[in-house]
Amino acid sequence: MRRILITGIGGFAGHHFYEHVLLNTPWEISGTDSFRHKGTTDRVDQVLNPEGRWLYPQDWRQRTQIITHDLCAPFSARQVRALQDRYIDYMVCFASESHVDRSITDPVSFCRNNFEVALNTLELARKLRPKALIWISTDEVYGPVAADDVTGHPEWAPILPSNPYASSKAAQEALAISYWRTYGVPVVLVNCMNMFGERQDTEKFIPMVIGKVLKGEEVTVHGTPADIGTRHYLHARNLADAILFLLNKPVHTFPAHAGATNNLTAGRPDRYNIVGPDRVDNLTLAKMIAEYAGESLRYRLEDFHATRPGHDPHYGLDPAKLTGLGWTPPVPFGESLRKTVEWTKLHPEWLTADEAR
Numbered sequence: 001m002r003r004i005l006i007t008g009i010g011g012f013a014g015h016h017f018y019e020h021v022l023l024n025t026p027w028e029i030s031g032t033d034s035f036r037h038k039g040t041t042d043r044v045d046q047v048l049n050p051e052g053r054w055l056y057p058q059d060w061r062q063r064t065q066i067i068t069h070d071l072c073a074p075f076s077a078r079q080v081r082a083l084q085d086r087y088i089d090y091m092v093c094f095a096s097e098s099h100v101d102r103s104i105t106d107p108v109s110f111c112r113n114n115f116e117v118a119l120n121t122l123e124l125a126r127k128l129r130p131k132a133l134i135w136i137s138t139d140e141v142y143g144p145v146a147a148d149d150v151t152g153h154p155e156w157a158p159i160l161p162s163n164p165y166a167s168s169k170a171a172q173e174a175l176a177i178s179y180w181r182t183y184g185v186p187v188v189l190v191n192c193m194n195m196f197g198e199r200q201d202t203e204k205f206i207p208m209v210i211g212k213v214l215k216g217e218e219v220t221v222h223g224t225p226a227d228i229g230t231r232h233y234l235h236a237r238n239l240a241d242a243i244l245f246l247l248n249k250p251v252h253t254f255p256a257h258a259g260a261t262n263n264l265t266a267g268r269p270d271r272y273n274i275v276g277p278d279r280v281d282n283l284t285l286a287k288m289i290a291e292y293a294g295e296s297l298r299y300r301l302e303d304f305h306a307t308r309p310g311h312d313p314h315y316g317l318d319p320a321k322l323t324g325l326g327w328t329p330p331v332p333f334g335e336s337l338r339k340t341v342e343w344t345k346l347h348p349e350w351l352t353a354d355e356a357r
Contacts, residue, residue, distance in 0.1 A: 004247075005088045005128070006031045007071060007121055008095030012200050013136065013236050015043035017092060018064075020240035022047070028063050030086060032095070034070035043199050071095050071117040080127050090247055091133040093121050096172065098138075099203055103165035114168035115175070122179040132186050134243055135176045139193045139232075139273075140166035145316035147227065150279075152316030155191070155271040180269045188246065189271040193317060197236040197336070198343045199350050205282070206233075206289065206337075210344050211351040213290045219299040221282045228283050228301070230314050234276035235336035238329040242274040245327045275319035278333040288334070292341040 004021060008014035009031025021027055035041055048060055065086075069075065075083075096114050097103070103110040125133050142153040143160035161167040173189060180187040196206040212219045223229045280288075283299065290297035331339075344350060 002027045002089045003086050004029055004090045004092065005083065005130070007033075007091070007093045007117075009033050009066065010035055010040050010043050011094055012043075012197070012204075013195055013239060014094035015047055015199070016197055016236035017094065017240040017243060018044070019047045020237055020244060022060050022063065024244060026063075028065075028086070030065040030067060030083065030088065032067045032069050032071065034072075034095075035068060036070065046199065071120045072113060074120045075124050080124065083124070083128055088128045088130050089132075091121075091125055091128070091130045092136070092243060092247075093133065094136050095121065096136075096169065098165065099201075100140075100163050100165045101203070103163055103168065107164035111164050111168040111171070115171050118172040118175045122176060122185060125185045126179065126183045130186065132188055132247065133176075134188050134190055134246065135172065136243075137173055137189055137191045138166065138169050139191055139315045139317045141170040141173060141191065142315075142317075145314050147230070147314050149314070149316050152232075152273075152275070152318045154318040155273055155321055156268065177269060187269040189269055190243065190246075190274055191271070191317060192239055192274040193232040193234055193276060193315060195234055195236045195239060197340055198347075200236075202351055206285070206340070207344065207351060209286050209289045210293065210341055213286075213293050213295045213297060214345065214348070214351070216295070216298070219286050219297065220302050221286055221299050222302055223282060224301060224303055228281045230279050230281045231285075232276045232279050232316065233285070233333060233337070234274065234329065235331055235333075235340070238276065238331055238336070239274055241330050242272075242322065242327055245322075245325075246272065249325075272322045273317040273319055274322060275317045276329055276333055277319070279316070280333070285337075288337060289341055292338045293345060 002025070004027050006014055006018055006029060009018050010033035014031070014033070018029060018031060021029060044066060048064070067079070069079070095117050097110050139153070141159050141161050142157050143162050145152055159170050161170050176187045176189065179185040196204070200207045202208055202211060209219050221228065286299055287297055
């Protein structure tokens with residue numbers, strides 16, 4: 001029996017990964033969350049008790065251990081011993097603040113939080129000694145790509161973050177690499193692009209647009225007629241599928257870490273870009289959402305260069321390494337977006353700020 005520890009299990013991406021593991025493996029799951037940032041117990045409850053009905057096997061609860069803990073503080077010796085007794089095989093680390101606007105308006109607390117989260121997570125990993133630790137990062141650490149760049153950044157492109165959020169994720173990566181080299185923590189870095197899906201926080205673009213379209217309100221789209229921002233979008237369950245794909249690789253295929261070989265020239269941790277193939281401009285995306293919602297779209301363009309310093313108009317990652325191993329997103333972008341819009345229309349409570357924290 002394999003055992004996995006998920007940090008940020010009550011967050012948007014974390015709870016989708018939690019559900020994916022329950023559906024596709026018999027593994028036992030420990031999950032941590034402070035439930036004071038953007039994680040919420042409602043998401044965990046929705047996984048275990050969807051629509052208020054018992055639809056999934058009772059063993060899902062028996063296989064789950066929820067640990068309420070703020071990763072800005074270290075784990076106690078008692079908590080560490082309890083997790084050591086479970087013999088954790090894998091750690092998948094989602095816990096982080098992730099909103100660019102909040103990082104710009106409050107950079108000190110935002111960046112401090114993300115660095116402390118990384119430090120305490122890696123200290124825990126040093127004591128638990130898992131077979132692999134997947135560190136979830138972002139395309140934004142690399143900075144923008146040109147509007148006509150159809151390839152995107154490859155793994156290990158130069159790190160050139162544009163805003164405090166991206167910088168905090170780059171700092172997390174640097175810390176993880178140092179623990180890989182110094183202490184032998186078996187780090188695998190994952191860089192992914194804009195995610196979406198059910199139960200996403202309303203500060204993100206797609207649920208924000210869904211909410212405004214359903215209310216008949218005007219949507220702000222960042223860009224100018226000659227240069228509308230673009231993103232690659234990936235449903236959170238597609239991200240979860242890719243992570244599980246990596247964890248099911250034979251462990252010996254991950255490159256040896258420097259701490260294990262006592263070789264400071266051992267190279268780098270393993271690293272993968274997880275990318276949705278569809279690059280969509282923000283206006284086209286808003287129009288698709290309105291169409292799936294069965295509503296009209298009212299919008300205005302806003303020059304992001306003038307109003308959003310530190311925001312990049314275009315991002316891109318090269319997916320060739322992971323697709324070369326045989327992984328492709330199981331659910332196409334258009335289908336997953338349509339299902340997300342339809343689900344959200346049926347669950348409007350997730351479009352209110354208090355419910356979607």
